[in-house]
Amino acid sequence: MPRYKLTIEYDGTGLVGWQRQNNGMSVQQAIEDACVIFAGQEVRLHVAGRTDAGVHGLGMVAHFDMAKNIPANKVQLAINHHIKPHKISILHCEEVDEEFHARFSCIERSYLYRILCRSGRPALDDRRVWWFQRELDVEAMNMAAQLLIGHHDFSTFRASQCQADSPFRTLDELSVERVGKEIHVRCRARSFLHHQVRNIVGTLTLIGRGKWSAEDLQNALDAKDRAKGGETAPAYGLYFVEAKY
Structure with a gap:
């Protein structure tokens, strides 16, 4: 077969x-x-x-x-x-061959989240980006994001309905960069918790808007409490990019 x-x-x-x-x-x-x-x-x-x-x-x-x-x-x-x-x-x-399994053989998964910062709403990219009418501080977001790289208890960024046995995950990459009018957030890990990427992105936008500092992000991570994190970013800005084997 x-x-x-x-x-x-x-x-x-x-x-x-x-x-x-x-x-x-x-x-x-x-x-x-x-x-x-x-x-x-x-x-x-x-x-x-x-x-x-x-x-x-x-x-x-x-x-x-x-x-x-x-x-x-x-x-x-x-x-x-x-x-x-x-x-x-x-x-x-x-x-x-029959040894291959799309889920269990996968050693790395990567995601991209697209944020559009401009005054005019997206027309061609409607439902494909998260739109902000104001600029976000990309440098501050990226610097703070480095706190989340590595092995952590990500309970603060885990959906309440997540069925994973453990809240611990290892983020190999979390970067924030400007690409034209867009901000791209890239995440790479062996596996993710339910809504983990969207919850991280929503929290990072608090830093981009100047409402939070890197210290606030660290405190949220340490709290291990979803209520201490930022909002969940909309689904439509998220892209599954690649699975590696």
Whole structure:
């Protein structure tokens, strides 16, 4: 039974997230439904990271097994053909051995969060960036962000509904930089807690607006209490960038 690895790009607008749910279309369901149409059988996708409703994917990785042995390039073409009208695209498909698992074989995941700072609201990038009408202090945000790099108890930045066994995670990268009118926050780690990136970004904007100092961020981390952190940044500014194996 062949196993196929997919690299997927998707616009999360209007979708209920990655995981199949009863309240609307998900990325998982759209791809699995497309497989049923061309292969005549149900398949189950396993994914590197489950994204929430509204979150986008630039290079999400998933795998599935299929009874039929179909060339990988034809699998890619068939899914892309039958997945319309959803804004989901299979960028690459390859056959892998049965040892590969999109979730458990992954050694690193990376995210990008986009913030737009300008007076005019986004037109082309509506629902793809978090818009601020004022400038944020990027340097202060980046300097404070370095406090969160490394192994910590991230309870302050963990969603209340998070199902992870432990609040401890190791952030390998957390950087804030200006790219034109945008601010890009990049996060890289083996794994993340539910809403961890969005909660970190929301808290960093308090520093960017001059409401918090780096010391306030450290105190929030040490408190290990979600109520001591900043707001949760909107889902639509977040992008799953890459999974490494």
